[in-house]
Amino acid sequence: MDIKQIQSFLEECKRLLWEKFWTVESHTEDVLWSFTKLTEEVGELAEQINKRRGRQSAYKWSFSQEDLEDEIADVIFAASMLAVDFWVDLETLLKRKKWKIETKLK
Numbered sequence: 119m120d121i122k123q124i125q126s127f128l129e130e131c132k133r134l135l136w137e138k139f140w141t142v143e144s145h146t147e148d149v150l151w152s153f154t155k156l157t158e159e160v161g162e163l164a165e166q167i168n169k170r171r172g173r174q175s176a177y178k179w180s181f182s183q184e185d186l187e188d189e190i191a192d193v194i195f196a197a198s199m200l201a202v203d204f205w206v207d208l209e210t211l212l213k214r215k216k217w218k219i220e221t222k223l224k
């Protein structure tokens with residue numbers, strides 16, 4: 119799947135989520151929902167990392183690589199949905215980020 123296909127997939131997900139769950143028609147509320155969802159997913163990823171490190175005592179032995187990967191995917195998906203909310207073209211965004219990183223590392 120290339121970046122254009124990912125962008126189309128995300129836009130389709132957004133449309134389907136709107137149809138299924140959302141009744142709020144304010145862009146501000148939409149962005150707020152995406153942002154809080156991203157925050158929630160970052161917290162879940164932190165929990166998985168703590169499990170992997172054995173620092174989450176109640177779940178010390180319940181770490182799974184698949185759960186960690188699922189949470190990484192959730193964070194990427196939630197951040198990308200926020201980009202969709204702001205009509206950001208992911209390919210342009212990632213190319214610019216790549217250029218900035220390469221420039222810093224030279």
Ligand SMILES: [Mg+2]
Pocket residue numbers: 159162188189192
């Ligand atoms: Mg999650």
